[in-house]
Amino acid sequence: MTHRLVAVFGGDGIGPEVVAQARRVLDALDLGLTFEEGLVGGAAYGRTGHPLPPETLALARRADAVLFGAVGAPEYDALERALRPEQAILGLRKELGLFANIRPARLFAGLEDASALRPEIARTIDLVIVRELTGDVYFGDKGRRRTKKGLREGYDLMRYDEVEVARIARVGFETAASRSGRLLSVDKANVLDTSQLWRDVVNEVALDYPAIKLQHMYVDNAAMQLVRAPGQFDTIVTGNLFGDILSDQAAMCVGSIGMLPSAALGETGVGLYEPIHGSAPDIAGQGKANPCAAILSAAMMLRHSLRLPEPAERIERAVGAAIAGGARTPDLGGECTTGAMGDAVLAAL
Structure with a gap:
């Protein structure tokens, strides 16, 4: 298959954790995708002094799609607005012309x-x-x-x-x-x-x-x-x-x-795909985050930007089967860790 580039921006808090599970699902499908990671949000500010550094924006522009986690952390709340982590996602929407959120x-x-x-x-x-x-x-x-x-x-x-x-x-x-x-x-x-x-x-x-x-x-x-x-x-x-x-x-x-994914689309063909939840710093690193929205966002990426509707449907069915089989993270009243929920989706896939 033709190799297509996916920019992966995990971001802050639980963002990297849930995006990692989406990556596992995409890798299991063996779709010939190439992944390249970049820094955004507080993670980028801590390393470069800006939430959306030029190299990250350049990667987004040359990618076929962007898989995004979440941004934001309390320690950055006192920064001037232009340097806060949330400006990364707003900046990407503006610079990539992403005017439609599905x-x-x-x-x-x-x-x-x-x-x-x-x-x-x-x-x-x-x-x-x-x-x-x-x-x-x-x-x-x-x-x-x-x-x-x-x-x-x-x-x-x-x-x-x-x-x-x-x-x-x-x-x-x-x-x-x-x-x-x-x-x-x-x-x-x-x-x-x-x-x-x-x-x-x-x-x-x-x-x-x-x-x-x-x-x-x-x-x-x-x-x-x-x-x-x-x-x-x-x-x-x-x-x-x-x-x-x-x-x-x-x-x-x-x-x-x-549980809710999203797609940000524009006129250039490059879409940005992210769970609608935030960075949830209170549970970051504890294995409590629900990765389903990130996994379903990856399915939307396959459907809308990469024109691969069949594997997108497979992912969505697998999430449904995992839930029907009893897999639940704490937000759904269960005890699955983030990784265990990813395991359940992979098993269903």
């Missing part, structure tokens, strides 16, 4: 009791959140200042232009077309001008997708409906801030944030 959430059979919802409600969950990644308050003007009264004030500008909204809307419509043909756009158009523009542009793009049933919902109602009747949702498209919150909420609906 976050699937479905309940694996056997995890009904791990969900915060009643089992009969939890087992109806099978949805995808399409989150815009490079706009909104995360990338708008921000800072601190003094008011006329001398009070300290912080500000973050929420902003989108019509091109940014249209391109993520198209990803939402295309994703819906590959599923049930239903798309829900989530905004706060009754309060925010940014959201009113969002809704207007989504409606305009919808004219190119007459076969897709489009609906709109305010984000507060969407959050409520996600726990009341999550089975009504299939594909959701929304902005950066709302998508960040709703996808974490969806994680607890399916049992654990340790």
